[in-house]
Amino acid sequence: MLSIKNLNYTVNTEKGQLDILKDINLDIDSGKFIVITGPNGGGKTTLAKAIMGLVEATSGSIVYEGEELVGKSVTERARLGVSYGFQQPPRFKGMQVIDMLSIAAGKKLKNADCCEYLTKVGLCAEEYVNREIDTSLSGGEVKRIEIASILARNASLMIFDEPEAGIDLWSFAKLTETFENIHRNSDSTIIIISHQERIIRLADELILVSGGSVTKRGSVADVFPDIMDDTKIGCTLMEADK
């Protein structure tokens, strides 16, 4: 169970304080597949980063499997089973894909193990195992390696921040299939921030974050039509789904 209570995140700007997250309250049962959606700048990524510890909440509580995460480091949260796929993952000169996936898995992986993870994200595995994660890879390739690292991590809570961004249509189809399989075959909780209808349709529950708050929550069947009817948010989603 992931339980978020009265979570706030405020930053100081030249114009004064800006509330990025406002009194977020969420309970997410273990094993659920949740999609968080909403307009750009609404607070989705900040919420995900707050769970991972990449931003430190101004106030509030985040309890995961009985452990308070607020105040814990990124490393401690990772060791408690939280993982996070970056929207714009960094590159590492000299570090090979097999090195990254081995770090994620916590053990030295064999080529065959790496190939399995890479295939799941639509990469022709043999070609990539020994490639360096540097500027020789395209943004889409780095993104897919990032997602593969989360699969290799196999954490109990997997958070993906817009996994579809920068990924071609063919790989995207493979990716949605992979998310579906993880959900079907493991006990991991999956939280995906996405604007893509095909990902949204996979979710057990859909959460709309807008203006720093949770404004809607429910089954896809209940919530999605409402979102699409909302002119501002619906346009954002339709644009993203093109």
Added chain:
Amino acid sequence: MSKKMTEIERNLLREIADLHKIPEGAYNIRKDGELDGRNSTANIEIVNKEDVPGIDIIIKPGTKNESVHIPVIITKTGHSEVVYNDFYIGDDADVLIVAGCGIHNSGCDTSQHDGIHTFHVGKNARVKYFEKHYGDGDGTGERIMNPKTVIHMEENSYIELDMAQIRGVDSTNRETVVDAAAGAEVVFMERLLTHDKQKAYSDMVINLNGEGAKTRVISRSVAQDDSEQIFRPIVNGNAPCFGHVQCDSIIMGHGKVSSVPAISANHVDAQLIHEAAIGRIAGDQLLKLMTLGLSAEEAEEKILTGFLK
């Protein structure tokens, strides 16, 4: 490797040449200025120089898939030497050469090795050359290594150099000069890590003299603590040729790095490129690895290991 070797000496050999036992093929092990072991083969002859300290390594034309190991170790504090090693690599040969120097200094006097290596790479010959410098010991005496590498490349020859200094060397002045004839190719990888108050200076001049000559220079370095590094790789394109120089450095603590790559085209069809980047470890790199369960220190170590690999 003689039976009289101590554990310290064996450790130095492991560090610089990955030697756990007597190497196969030709070898020459130099210890504290003296010969500790040597083996020539039917195709690779090692002989003493007559006029100066050092050896000539003569590789017959057409020699394939053979190797030469020529490690140097110094364990006597205050020992200082200048050694001249010349490599004559015959036409069409294809060989591996493993050099390297390890200094263990547990005393208070400076120990120093200046190695001057000159390569004569014959037509169509291919050479892979590994050289690693390493220092340890708890003495206050400095560990200094000044390698000079001169390479004369004949037509269509190829040499790949992997030269590394990973920890323990207080001061180094590295000098490399390459003359490449038509069709010759040199690939140069230099990896340096300095820490504490160490200093490393690397000067390199690659002259692409013949049509179709190529070079790729990759320099990766890490300057930690109060250490200081200066790189000056220069590529001169004197013919229709291709050269690419890439210098990447990470600075940590109060480390200082100056990277001054230079390319000089003296022919209208010379294509030369240089890139240089210096910076600290990016915060998002650290965070990414921390999200995979590594501590900040472990993440830093992994990033540096990958960078210098």
